[in-house]
Amino acid sequence: MSTAAVLRLQIERSLADRFPAALSPAPKTIREVAATGIRAVDELLVGGLPVGAISELTGPESSGRTSLALAFVASRIAEGRVCAWVDGNDCFDPESAAANGVCLSQLLWVRCRNVEAKPKQREQRWARLDQALRATDLLLQAGGFAAIVLDLGATAPEHGNRIPAATWFRFRQAADRARGSLVVLGRAAYAQSSAAVALECSGRQARSAGGTVLSGLEYEVTRRRERFSSLPQGMRMPESPTTGLSRWGGKPPVSTWTALPAWEAVRRA
Amino acid sequence: MKSELYACAHAAEFPAQALLRLRPDLATQPVAVLEGRAPEETACALNWKARQQGTAYGMTRLDAESIPGLRLLARSAQSESAARAVFLECVAQFSPRIEEASRGTACAFVLDIDGAERLFGPPEKMAQRLRAALAAAGFRTSIAVSANFHTARMKAAHSRGISVIRAGEEAGALASLPISALVLDADQAETFAIWGIRTLGELAALPEAELVTRLGAEARAWSALAHGRAAHLFQPVEPVLALEEFCEFETPVEQIDSLLFVAVRMIDSLAARANGRALALAALTARMKLEDGSWHERIIRPALPSVDRRFLLKLVHMEIGAHPPQAAVVSLLLRAEAGQASQMQLGLFAPEMPEPSKLNVTLARLKAIVGEDRVGSPALDDTHRADSFRMKGFVAGSSADALNGLSQRVALRRVRPPEPLSVVLRAARPIAFRNLARRFEITEAYGPWRTSGCWWSMDAWDGEEWDVLTTEHDGTAVACVLTHDLQRNTWNLEAFYD
Numbered sequence: 001m002s003t004a005a006v007l008r009l010q011i012e013r014s015l016a017d018r019f020p021a022a023l024s025p026a027p028k029t030i031r032e033v034a035a036t037g038i039r040a041v042d043e044l045l046v047g048g049l050p051v052g053a054i055s056e057l058t059g060p061e062s063s064g065r066t067s068l069a070l071a072f073v074a075s076r077i078a079e080g081r082v083c084a085w086v087d088g089n090d091c092f093d094p095e096s097a098a099a100n101g102v103c104l105s106q107l108l109w110v111r112c113r114n115v116e117a118k119p120k121q122r123e124q125r126w127a128r129l130d131q132a133l134r135a136t137d138l139l140l141q142a143g144g145f146a147a148i149v150l151d152l153g154a155t156a157p158e159h160g161n162r163i164p165a166a167t168w169f170r171f172r173q174a175a176d177r178a179r180g181s182l183v184v185l186g187r188a189a190y191a192q193s194s195a196a197v198a199l200e201c202s203g204r205q206a207r208s209a210g211g212t213v214l215s216g217l218e219y220e221v222t223r224r225r226e227r228f229s230s231l232p233q234g235m236r237m238p239e240s241p242t243t244g245l246s247r248w249g250g251k252p253p254v255s256t257w258t259a260l261p262a263w264e265a266v267r268r269a
Numbered sequence: 270m271k272s273e274l275y276a277c278a279h280a281a282e283f284p285a286q287a288l289l290r291l292r293p294d295l296a297t298q299p300v301a302v303l304e305g306r307a308p309e310e311t312a313c314a315l316n317w318k319a320r321q322q323g324t325a326y327g328m329t330r331l332d333a334e335s336i337p338g339l340r341l342l343a344r345s346a347q348s349e350s351a352a353r354a355v356f357l358e359c360v361a362q363f364s365p366r367i368e369e370a371s372r373g374t375a376c377a378f379v380l381d382i383d384g385a386e387r388l389f390g391p392p393e394k395m396a397q398r399l400r401a402a403l404a405a406a407g408f409r410t411s412i413a414v415s416a417n418f419h420t421a422r423m424k425a426a427h428s429r430g431i432s433v434i435r436a437g438e439e440a441g442a443l444a445s446l447p448i449s450a451l452v453l454d455a456d457q458a459e460t461f462a463i464w465g466i467r468t469l470g471e472l473a474a475l476p477e478a479e480l481v482t483r484l485g486a487e488a489r490a491w492s493a494l495a496h497g498r499a500a501h502l503f504q505p506v507e508p509v510l511a512l513e514e515f516c517e518f519e520t521p522v523e524q525i526d527s528l529l530f531v532a533v534r535m536i537d538s539l540a541a542r543a544n545g546r547a548l549a550l551a552a553l554t555a556r557m558k559l560e561d562g563s564w565h566e567r568i569i570r571p572a573l574p575s576v577d578r579r580f581l582l583k584l585v586h587m588e589i590g591a592h593p594p595q596a597a598v599v600s601l602l603l604r605a606e607a608g609q610a611s612q613m614q615l616g617l618f619a620p621e622m623p624e625p626s627k628l629n630v631t632l633a634r635l636k637a638i639v640g641e642d643r644v645g646s647p648a649l650d651d652t653h654r655a656d657s658f659r660m661k662g663f664v665a666g667s668s669a670d671a672l673n674g675l676s677q678r679v680a681l682r683r684v685r686p687p688e689p690l691s692v693v694l695r696a697a698r699p700i701a702f703r704n705l706a707r708r709f710e711i712t713e714a715y716g717p718w719r720t721s722g723c724w725w726s727m728d729a730w731d732g733e734e735w736d737v738l739t740t741e742h743d744g745t746a747v748a749c750v751l752t753h754d755l756q757r758n759t760w761n762l763e764a765f766y767d
Contacts, residue, residue, distance in 0.1 A: 038677055062748045066680040066767035081620045082665045093764065094647035094658045096680040104647050108663045110635055111643040131638050142631040144623030144665065153682060153767065179621065203746055206713065206738050214715045214736040217679050217748060217766060259679040
């Protein structure tokens, strides 16, 4: 045994009653991940979105967060599981979901609604948000859903930011127990430290065919937060020329991907 | 000669028992059941507490109301009918051969238990089990076991607890029974009273030939009954599985919690009866008669047949809570459909799914939060109309039509209902639009894409779609879908590409 190892052993023994294994690095837990179905994003996340944790997809309209969430749901359902979509603002489009390969019969859609007893617009927003949070809580407690998407994409950040941190903490615990992925769509990051992964989505450019038809949208995904990175510390992300994944050069890793319009799938079929 | 053994289960004061078995809150109170037309109602059944307080049969409502603390209930034929079915089903667990021996306000069934010793043990033990089963169903009964049918019947009707009469001891067991145990008319009863014959023992002591000479041929049958040797041709009844429970309230019930307090006993009884036949409850129909004379009906169908009382009660609670009756409830009828008890084969490699019973309750709770028609799986309609779908009930399970070949398509975020816009056009193409809050400059507009349909109906649509790229004042680029309704000449923001 080397001198350093002997020395470490001696120090650890002397501190054992106060700090167990003081100089040994804590064993790293390998978190289960599920592929999103988008190669560029999976490479960015080194496998996919975490299972049993909260993932946040943030960005404004036309940033690709909904397409990304749909791709993830589609890939989970393709594994024979069921998913749920808690629609905070009744924005979900079943046609888009079907075009993205989501088997609709295996998707539970919860459409939050305006409350008639509260006609004021401001109160209705709160009512919808309250419904969405309660529905998510129930689904997480019920268990068995591989992915639950909490869609707050049209909720104003000033409302979303007022969701108590305790709620997100509870969701994190429940997702961990239920072994399901909770994906939060929003204009800003609401779950903060409770989220295992935060991806910032943005639109890059629109593609057109002959200047007459919108033939696709190119999106950019930036990894803002990753709690359980499977890469050892200090290891660099490899560059992928096919997916446009950038190097890890001090800046957050970025990836780009392109989504085609639904009619393109019909034309190709 | 074939050996015989009968057990009689006798429930006295059945009109009262039928009403009280679902009302544990009244179990410790004096209760009298009245029958007849108001205001000439008279007491027809009493519980023990009411008798202790001096209530008597035939007492009028006016007299009964003068007794402090006495609860007066109206006799309910439907409650008695439902209770009788439960009683019959309960005794049917012990023997398939049953004959009804009800008289007056009592409900009694005689069971042919010959040969049942190997299943239920000796007669004493079997009688105890029978009484315990009936007590669990809410009936206070007396049980008599005898080799003679009529001996068992009469002994059970005039004794409390359990009486087991050995073969040859029938006359002795019946000796103390009053003469009214026989079916006598008023003249015959008076004759016996004049003679000073008050018990069956005194009747049995009289010489049979002399008795027949004075009272006619019927006296032979009475003598045989008093000696415990009367013959009987057994006429079995067939118990029909009718999972129904009925409860009529003395005052209309407005609170759902009060309703559920009674419903829980009913569900218990229904689940136990179904379970007794190795079945489960596949559907529950709650039919409520309301104060205004109308009916309110709700049907609860669990994902899997179940006998779990808490789970079923939760479903009933959620359903009635989501669809409360519009008036106070006068009576509640719970009718259940039996189904095969659920058995799920779990696979070692099968993906985890929501537990059906848990999912059932979760869906009911979600419906209570967001609305009945806003929870489920979407199903696309066979039409080209935009945003056309219907909601289906969500059923978890691996689907045969799971889609393969995943591909990334631009998703839409619908604006429901579409937001009206004012659009600035140049050369028939939109260049800017404004909604209530913001103004958008259009950088690119792709279209128009004409769409129309259902021209033969009132449901017709005819419009144009534009895919537009816009820039907000802060420079954010947004892709969205605008529609131009050609019939009404209006522009709407239909969806965002996201």
